[in-house]
Amino acid sequence: MNKAERQKQLVARLQEDPFLTDEELSEIFAISIQTIRLDRLELGIPELRERVKSMAENSIDKVKSLKKSEIIGELVEMNLGKSAISIFETLNQHAFEKTRIVKGHHIYSLAESLAIAVIDAQVALIGVANIKYKKPVYSGQKLVARAEVIRQRGEDKYFVWVKIRVKSEEVFRGKFILVSFSDQESEGEIH
Amino acid sequence: MNKAERQKQLVARLQEDPFLTDEELSEIFAISIQTIRLDRLELGIPELRERVKSMAENSIDKVKSLKKSEIIGELVEMNLGKSAISIFETLNQHAFEKTRIVKGHHIYSLAESLAIAVIDAQVALIGVANIKYKKPVYSGQKLVARAEVIRQRGEDKYFVWVKIRVKSEEVFRGKFILVSFSDQESEGEIH
Numbered sequence: 001m002n003k004a005e006r007q008k009q010l011v012a013r014l015q016e017d018p019f020l021t022d023e024e025l026s027e028i029f030a031i032s033i034q035t036i037r038l039d040r041l042e043l044g045i046p047e048l049r050e051r052v053k054s055m056a057e058n059s060i061d062k063v064k065s066l067k068k069s070e071i072i073g074e075l076v077e078m079n080l081g082k083s084a085i086s087i088f089e090t091l092n093q094h095a096f097e098k099t100r101i102v103k104g105h106h107i108y109s110l111a112e113s114l115a116i117a118v119i120d121a122q123v124a125l126i127g128v129a130n131i132k133y134k135k136p137v138y139s140g141q142k143l144v145a146r147a148e149v150i151r152q153r154g155e156d157k158y159f160v161w162v163k164i165r166v167k168s169e170e171v172f173r174g175k176f177i178l179v180s181f182s183d184q185e186s187e188g189e190i191h
Numbered sequence: 192m193n194k195a196e197r198q199k200q201l202v203a204r205l206q207e208d209p210f211l212t213d214e215e216l217s218e219i220f221a222i223s224i225q226t227i228r229l230d231r232l233e234l235g236i237p238e239l240r241e242r243v244k245s246m247a248e249n250s251i252d253k254v255k256s257l258k259k260s261e262i263i264g265e266l267v268e269m270n271l272g273k274s275a276i277s278i279f280e281t282l283n284q285h286a287f288e289k290t291r292i293v294k295g296h297h298i299y300s301l302a303e304s305l306a307i308a309v310i311d312a313q314v315a316l317i318g319v320a321n322i323k324y325k326k327p328v329y330s331g332q333k334l335v336a337r338a339e340v341i342r343q344r345g346e347d348k349y350f351v352w353v354k355i356r357v358k359s360e361e362v363f364r365g366k367f368i369l370v371s372f373s374d375q376e377s378e379g380e381i382h
Contacts, residue, residue, distance in 0.1 A: 067288055072296075096314075097258055099372075104317040105263075105300035112296045123287075126295040130321045181290075 006031070007039050014045060017168070018055070019076070019087055019144050021048050024167065052076055052087065059084070063117045065124040065180075072113035073145065081120035081149060086110065088143045095139035102137040111162040111174045114147040119158055121180035127157075131174035141166045156180045197222070198230050205236065208359070209246070210267070210278055210335050212239050215358065243267055243278065250275070254308045256315040256371075263304035264336065272311035272340060277301065279334045286330035293328040302353040302365045305338040310349055312371035318348075322365035332357045347371045 001009070006029060013028065014020060022040070026033045040047070046054075052074060059078035060068055073088035094106045108131060116124050137143065143164050150159040156179055164172040192200070197220060204219065205211060213231070217224045231238070237245075243265060250269035251259055264279035285297045299322060307315050328334065334355050341350040347370055355363040 070287065070294075096261065099314055101316065103261075103303075104320075105296065105303045108299055108303070108320075109296035112294075112299070123290055125292065125327065126324055128321075128323050129295075129299075130319075132319050133317055136316065 001029075003039075007043055010036075010039055011043060011045075017144070018051055019048065019142070020167075021142075064122055065116050065119050066113070070113070071117055073110050073143070075114075075117065078118070080118065082118070083146065083148045084114055084118040085147075086114050086117075086145050088145070090137060090139050090141055090143060092139045099136075100139050102139055102141070104133055107133065107137060107143065107164060107172050108174070110143060110145050111147075111164060111172065112176070114145050115160040115162050115174070115176040115178060118147045118149055118160060119178055119180060121156075123181045124158070124178045125181065126176055127179050128177040129174055131172065133172050135166075135169065135171045137166060137171050143171070192220075194230075198234055201227075201230055202234060202236075208335070209242055210239065210333065211358075212333075255313055256310050257304070257308050261304070262308055264301045264334070266305075266308065269309070271309065273309070274340065275305055275309040275338045277305050277308075277336050279336070281328060281330050281332050281334060283330045290327075291330050293330055293332070295324055298324065298328060298334065298355060298363050299365070301334060301336050302338075302355060302363065303367070305336050306351040306353050306365070306367040306369060309338045309340055309351060310369055310371060312347075314372045315349070315369045316372065317367055318370050319368040320365055322363065324363055326357075326360060326362045328357060328362050334362070 010025065022033050022036045025036045055076040056074055059075045062078045062080045063071065073086040075084065075086045077085040088110045090102045095102045112126060115126065143166060145162055145164045147160055147162045150161055152158050158178045158180065160176045160178060162174045162176065163170055201216065204216065213224050213227045216227045246267040247265055250266045253269045253271045254262065264277040266275065266277045268276035279301045281293045286293045303317060306317065334357060336353055336355045338351055338353045341352055343349050349369045351367045351369060353365045353367065354361055
């Protein structure tokens with residue numbers, strides 16, 4: 001592959017998944033990290049941390065249903081009421097000691113938090129969730145979660161799908177039904 | 192209700208739910224907390240903290256799939272491979288600031304942890320979970336989670352139901368499918 005072709009593909013890959021590290025890109029293209037960095041420089045693509053930071057700044061202020069400190073992971077894209085993306089770097093503290101497999105509830109929490117954040121309402125609670133863990137996640141792996149509001153029923157009921165990937169592989173998917181409340185209503189039963 | 196009748200009912204209520212506080216009992220019987228304490232003394236029933244402690248000591252050593260420090264909540268009953276009970280006192284830190292409603296993922300984590308703990312295997316992972324939050328839980332409320340292994344399929348697949356109550360009211364139920372692994376196998380896909 002010549003350089004022009006490689007740089008074209010590099011841009012395409014980063015449009016598809018903006019959260020690829022230089023290391024991951026170097027594996028994908030089977031070239032050195034140094035070459036990836038030079039390619040990014042020539043193409044004017046900032047490093048991952050900068051890409052995430054600028055995306056995060058635009059995203060977090062849009063959220064209505066959660067406080068900033070209540071969001072799990074780093075929110076990097078937010079089309080309120082439609083879709084959202086967050087990323088989460090798993091650490092040893094999130095994993096079972098015996099196996100280094102990340103505990104399910106940390107993955108679930110990332111998904112649940114994103115499902116709530118994407119809702120365009122002041123208060124949103126989970127009513128029902130159907131979830132599937134598709135592959136074990138090991139500590140150190142980076143989770144990229146994408147939430148999509150599939151449909152809204154009535155004024156207050158939302159169907160949200162969340163898929164979580166490690167690199168390009170899906171490790172978790174969840175279907176959530178959420179109910180939005182005004183604060184006064186929140187005493188009531190979740191139907 | 193005379194004293195003998197009340198004490199008989201008190202014993203019955205505590206057999207049904209050993210995690211009732213003196214305050215809750217005083218509400219149930221519409222008598223003072225002081226009277227409840229005297230009744231317990233006469234009946235030789237220790238206070239809640241002591242009841243929980245002695246149940247917990249017998250339970251935690253039976254668990255194979257989790258380390259003590261990995262169990263969420265306080266495990267108070269454990270029939271390994273069959274059923275288990277844990278309790279969890281919710282605090283402000285577990286709740287949304289706006290509404291004081293406990294975040295779903297804390298309730299989920301209690302359920303997931305108990306579903307894993309009850310499995311009679313060295314390593315157990317969640318494959319699928321179908322969950323329902325039935326009523327909002329407010330910070331300060333005490334959760335009592337009961338897990339039951341409903342059936343086992345083959346050598347390695349377990350169906351576990353977890354129900355969580357606040358006092359006598361069900362606030363959450365979850366159906367979990369778990370897969371047990373030996374450590375070597377845990378690289379594989381969860382089917």
